[in-house]
Amino acid sequence: MINQDVFHGFLQAIHHLPEMAQPDALTDAERLGRAKAVMRAKTDRGLALDLEACVNCGYCSEACHFYQSTQDAKYSPSRKLDLLRRVHARETSAFAPLKRLFLPDITLDDLKEWQELVYDACTECGRCSMICPMGVNTARGVNVMREALFEAGLAPLELTAVAQEQAGRGTVFGVGPDELRQTVDLLRSQGITIPLDEPQADLMLVTTVIDVLLFQDALAATARILNHLGVRWTLRSAGFEAANFGLLSGSESLQKAASQRLIDEALAIGAKTVILPECGHAYPALRWEARLANGQPLPFEVLAASEFVGREITAGRLRLQPPEDPSRKITYHDACKLARHGGVVDEPRAALKALGMDLRETTPTAEQNWCCGGGAGVFLINRAEGLRHQAWEIKREQIDATGADTVVVSCGSCRLNVMAGAEADAWPTTIESVVEMVARQLPD
Structure with a gap:
């Protein structure tokens, strides 16, 4: 469950981002x-x-x-x-x-x-x-x-502030290795095994500030799925942040630096696969645009969490229990960077179909699905709030037309924007994530 106090605290922190930016002194x-x-x-x-x-x-x-x-x-x-x-x-x-x-x-x-x-x-x-x-x-x-x-020097101050923080301190919204360890310890206290800083692993999981602060259930769910599959995996405290504010703000050098932290850790442990969290823009940043220092392609596979789960289900390696309520009506919101830019369309649907619920597609759907209105850093720009909400209303109407009582997302930014829109509109539809729903139906 999402802690609403933490959610509102995060929204409040966004309002103060411009105060943290250090604009360039240029003529x-x-x-x-x-x-x-x-x-x-x-x-x-x-x-x-x-x-x-x-x-x-x-x-x-x-x-x-x-x-x-x-x-x-x-x-x-x-x-x-x-x-x-x-x-x-x-x-x-x-x-x-x-x-x-x-x-x-x-x-x-x-x-x-x-x-x-x-x-x-x-x-x-x-x-x-x-x-x-x-x-x-x-x-x-x-x-x-x-x-x-x-x-x-004309990027929005909100994006500039976080990009400068990520480049200078290696943190995002104050979340760094210490905060990651605190969240890992919390989840371990709940009985969830989470390997941290293992020297060798076949699979490296990366997460994001949103999951560390807000959507800890998504991180816990991903860990439970990986443990259930029996794969050798780890998080790395020196390179775990998938959010890339160089990409969002428009700084190519900062974008490459943020990706390099993840690449270095994956190479250090010999990872064959890197699993990205439910974060839309992290996908193109690492999978399509990142390269080795010599310009060669990355020697490991990069998969989104929903993409990985869907593959494992399709391959028969991950089986789910029947749902408690098979009549539950769900619909799926395709994150733009995953579906339109990345082609991740079938895998999340394979995961959702395996849940055994009433999956209803939006019209239009898949690659033509409407954007939620908050991606590419727009959710963090304070002055864009009204415009963003107007765009969200198209998405809300599209979801409502399906008759679903739950919308499932695979991107933390989408989830934040849908949550904010739902609160503003007193919208009753439940908001879930792919990995959380899958983890909930893992066999005992």
Whole structure:
């Protein structure tokens, strides 16, 4: 069960994040120069094709939860790339000398205006790209814009504060190795075996600040599943934090540093598999974007917790008891970074079907499922609260239409945003996680 006092304490801590940030002391010219330098450097052939391919058809707006919930044209996904498109046209396109004659340069005021568009009003969910007839990868362009704004010292103070903390102190929201050990000790006192800092293991489990502080039941459930399977596994106190605020804020160097901590620990113990917690953005950060120092692919497999559990169930290695209430109606919310970006669609459903309950799909579902509105760090941006809640209402209506009494999630950020939305709306639907539901039906 979630401790509501801890949950509200976490929400209160978010409100104080801007006070912790240490903004860069830059001149206006330096900010603009840094941002444009990032845009130029990141505009490779693929991104240039995306920027030039857009035909302004507007289909992407139909797929965007921020546009659909507000009907405000400024939130159209294609518009979010306009500054990047202008810099490319003027400076890196084939017709740049001609374009500079009539296309105005971007300004610092433009950058400040776009901060809301690429941070507050975009979860990089990728739904717009799936509907785009030209296949434009808007999420990638938005990520480049975040990198440009971060280098210009214009990232939201909330994300800047946590990114600076993770880079400087190696903690997130004050959670480091000591806090992890305290949580491990607490779970051990409940009779759950949790190996910590084992020198060798086939499987390394990583967790996140959200699970250490709030969703300790999810960490306990994952441990129980691993113990039931009899695998040789461990947590490592020197590299356990899956949340990557370099990725969320737009700092490539901080993103790589956060991933490297996990990579170093996995290599040190000879892990064949790294299991990520129920954390959406941790998945692309480590599985798709992380590399060894020499640029080679990682020598171990990276799996999301729901992906791992689904595989084990499908392979017949993990069997579950029948449910106490087989008539219970459940639906599944696909985390954007897992389903749309990562293709993790079938595995969570295999786990949920094995529960033996009444699983009801949303419409649309799987890769086309609506985003909850809080991903990519948006949940931490205080000024985005109203906009985020409007986007959440689309998700709420989608869940309500299934008639389910429980929504199951596989991402801690989604879970936080759904919980906040449920509290604001007095929404009665139960919120569960995949690993917790599976662990509850493990054979004795």
